[in-house]
Amino acid sequence: MRHPLRSLITALLAGALLALGPVPVQAATPATAPATAPAYLTREAVFGAPGNGWAQVERYLDGTPGFTQEQYPDDGRGDQDGARVTYFGGVGRPFSGRFLLYSAAGWDTAAGTPVLLVHGANDNADRAWANPGESGSCGASSCPATGMAQALAAAGHRVFAIGFAHKQGDDLMQAQAVGDALALIRARTGAPQVDLVAWSKGEVAARAWVSSVKPSWGRSYAGDVRRLVTLGGPNGGLDYVYAHGWAFSLATWPACGGTANAPSPHLYMTCYGSYTAQPCLGVLPGGGRDCFPGQRQLLARWDGTYGVDGTMQDWWTTYYGGQGYYTSGRGIQAAIDAGSLIAPLKRAGVPAAVRSYLLAGGSADVPGILNENRGPSDGLVFTASALDTAGYGTVGGTALLSGLNHMELAWAPEAIGQVRAWLG
Structure with missing residues (x-):
């Protein structure tokens, strides 16, 4: 049966919307433009x-x-x-x-x-x-x-x-x-x-x-x-993907009929009775796959300001990590630690x-x-x-x-x- 939420989220992040510790280097403004394009x-x-x-x-x-x-x-x-x-x-x-x-x-x-x-x-x-x-x-x-x-x-x-x-x-x-x-x-x-x-x-x-x-x-x-x-x-930063329970996984998980080119906050999800993994569709890398690195780089927590959407299935475990009723994952903080660019x-x-x-x-x-x-x-x-x-x-x-x-x-x-x- 088609889940009623899916009609609301079939196209996520269309046109919307990273470990690192670089030492920032600020160059002086040049007086003139380069005469030719870089050789590389x-x-x-x-x-x-x-x-x-x-x-x-x-x-x-x-x-x-x-x-x-x-x-x-x-x-x-x-x-x-x-x-x-x-x-x-x-x-x-x-x-x-x-x-x-x-x-x-x-x-x-x-x-x-x-x-x-x-x-x-x-x-x-x-x-x-x-x-x-x-x-x-x-x-x-x-x-x-x-x-x-x-x-x-x-x-x-x-x-x-x-x-x-x-x-x-x-x-x-x-x-x-x-x-x-x-x-x-x-x-x-x-x-x-x-x-x-x-x-x-x-x-x-x-x-x-x-x-x-x-x-x-x-x-x-x-x-x-x-x-x-x-x-x-x-x-x-944003925590949109993590703050709405299983919504993003319903929209993206192929086993549940999802087709959106957007990341899932979960590592595993039960679809039609089958507990499955989709490693290339997660915010976090998994199984040697990493298809959404740019979304991981946008993450920051807003739960202290706006809370988490408690109307959605598995809302707590999606945001904070753990095994929910239908889904499991490591939560937003693990993804931030894996490479958000907002603080840097x-x-x-x-x-x-x-x-x-x-x-x-x-x-x-x-x-x-x-x-x-x-x-x-x-x-x-x-x-x-x-x-x-x-x-x-x-x-x-x-x-x-x-x-x-x-x-x-x-x-x-x-x-x-x-x-x-x-x-x-």
Whole structure:
């Protein structure tokens, strides 16, 4: 029998939304841009007139040792889709050293500081920034055919966007890709710095670059960012996956009929009388599999502020660990200890030279998902998390758009207007 909860959570974290102890290194702001692209970057392909308002899409490979082939769910739910398969050379599961660089119309004729758009989890640059209605999941009943990219380009900005290889990938590798994209943009435009606009999970990758939170093999911040704008970013972390009992496992566990490309908080679950494991679908690694490292990096506890959703089955053991009636797992603290980036990012801090702006939504009405309702949120991220300024050296402004949910923050006219005002 189909569980009634599943109709509420069949599409989790669509466009929403890491052990480490790096020593932060802050580089001085350079006076001029590099004359050429870094030698470790290889342009493998270019696609002209790709549509969605883009002038071109390029695929690059970062040859720096350290990038890996990340793991993907076996049933294809996390694979690249649509035009992105073509852009990645016909590969649905690209190597994480590869990324896409999108250039909007007017990138070579407009003036002013360039802008790099950074998308979130389970998403891509096309749907996130240029065609919110591409997959039918824009956070509203009616989706526009244009987005932030076209609006900023029309306002005279030189607009670029990055496309990550893995939809739920490691934010430390994605942060290095953000640095790569910035280097390419600076070499191409001659601009000494770029403005970063990062949405949802993309905020963590963007902030990791600017804060020099990196893997041992990674490059430190190059002083290449003028302003950082976050849209529904989990600055204070989130515990959404763990705080609602078995809901996420019902949506993701194949044995129970789940198909969402989202992580499960459990290691085992009983489905139709069978106690099963799905090691590649967990927040925590298991059985040699780890398909959602980027979600583990977003975690922080909010039970002390908003409690835990006690209406859901196995709510206590899901959050705190143990054997529940249908499920078992190690709880959120074990996952935080296994690699959350939230505390390291706050400790490292965003340099004071980077003027930062934080935008939050206040409407928990994202269609088709289990909305976060324990406290004020945009449906996925608590308002208090999105507006958490801890670790930001210079905060230029914060804003709450109470009528927008998490998805609408990337395309609604009110959000675009606020971003334009902050970019100047």
